[in-house]
Amino acid sequence: MSCDSSCASSGRASGGDHGPRGRSVLRWGFAAWGLMEPGESMFALLPGGVGEMVATAVSLGFDGAVVTGAHMVRLFTVVLSLPLIFWAAEAIHRRWIAGGRDGQAE
Numbered sequence: 001m002s003c004d005s006s007c008a009s010s011g012r013a014s015g016g017d018h019g020p021r022g023r024s025v026l027r028w029g030f031a032a033w034g035l036m037e038p039g040e041s042m043f044a045l046l047p048g049g050v051g052e053m054v055a056t057a058v059s060l061g062f063d064g065a066v067v068t069g070a071h072m073v074r075l076f077t078v079v080l081s082l083p084l085i086f087w088a089a090e091a092i093h094r095r096w097i098a099g100g101r102d103g104q105a106e
Contacts (some may be wrong), residue, residue: 036066044070 034062050071058064067071 036070037062040066041070043067045074050075 022060028038030036031038031055034054036044039060040057040062043053044067047055050068053071054067085103
């Protein structure tokens with residue numbers, strides 16, 4: 001079932017382009033599990049400004065709070081994972097790039 005037929009049968013606006021395959025699978029997974037409507041999951045998982053995605057979702061008749069919540073979870077996940085990413089990058093640099101020298105003069 002395509003988005004156009006499922007969105008039309010539910011009275012919602014169609015989504016159009018679904019972007020990369022991974023996000024499309026997540027969108028349909030959220031919709032299939034009953035967590036979100038297909039259109040809400042599309043706007044919740046699209047990259048872009050939170051304000052623009054919420055405004056577009058509300059203007060098409062979707063729940064803006066669901067879209068806002070999903071974007072906030074996405075943003076907090078990225079921001080809170082940055083220390084882990086920096087720690088891993090530093091460990092990789094120390095172990096494999098610098099060769100364990102840690103700034104020692106040769």
